[in-house]
Amino acid sequence: MAVGPDVELGRGVVIHHPELVNLYGCKIGDQSKIAAFVEIQRGAVLGRRVKVEAFAFIPTGVTIEDGVFIGPHVCFSNDRYPSSVDESGDLLQVGEWQVTPTMVRKRASIGANATIVCGVTVGEGAMVGAGATVTHDVPPDSLVVGNPARLIGPRPKWWSRPPVRSRKRRLNTVEH
Numbered sequence: 001m002a003v004g005p006d007v008e009l010g011r012g013v014v015i016h017h018p019e020l021v022n023l024y025g026c027k028i029g030d031q032s033k034i035a036a037f038v039e040i041q042r043g044a045v046l047g048r049r050v051k052v053e054a055f056a057f058i059p060t061g062v063t064i065e066d067g068v069f070i071g072p073h074v075c076f077s078n079d080r081y082p083s084s085v086d087e088s089g090d091l092l093q094v095g096e097w098q099v100t101p102t103m104v105r106k107r108a109s110i111g112a113n114a115t116i117v118c119g120v121t122v123g124e125g126a127m128v129g130a131g132a133t134v135t136h137d138v139p140p141d142s143l144v145v146g147n148p149a150r151l152i153g154p155r156p157k158w159w160s161r162p163p164v165r166s167r168k169r170r171l172n173t174v175e176h
């Protein structure tokens, strides 16, 4: 594994273990951080100050804007109906299948082990809960969880420092 010579790295990008990632033909913006065992494929674009945790898979067709958090084991996809072979059993070659793009807008956060089915937009400032399977667009500043992911309310106003809460959020209730 390696960082390919065709990877466009911005200023101050940190790749914690360059020998343990597989990055090729992609673009990574200034001050982003990439953990170990991450794959980022050709044509994928990451903005500035994006944090990608270990084992994330970011294939061709994915665009991630500034300030996004990608949790460990997050899995994007880029082919809605994937197949290894055609009707006659021959291997499909590059260009014989269709890439469906996916967009993650500024400052969104995607929790650990979430799966993002291709073709969606995760809105600005939105949060995807751990383990969610996202199949539809996620509205800006919202919180979605589950499989399939459903809206459970707005993203909490706080970011990484939650206040002490006296009650738990109730699933299926939208708080305003």
Ligand SMILES: CC(C)(COP(=O)(O)OP(=O)(O)OC[C@H]1O[C@@H](n2cnc3c(N)ncnc32)[C@H](O)[C@@H]1OP(=O)(O)O)[C@@H](O)C(=O)NCCC(=O)NCCS
Pocket: 071, 072, 110, 111, 112, 113, 127, 128, 129, 130, 131, 132, 143, 144, 145, 146, 156, 168, 169, 170, 171
């Ligand atoms: C979605 C999330 C932000 C909700 O946090 P919260 O607002 O504090 O919510 P609570 O923990 O009070 O949970 C509220 C309810 O939602 C459920 N819930 C919480 N997270 C969930 C998730 N990811 N998927 C499904 N249900 C979830 C809880 O079980 C609880 O339901 P209950 O009252 O029936 O037990 C959080 O649980 C989460 O998934 N964060 C991402 C963590 C992560 O992946 N970090 C990556 C870096 S290590």
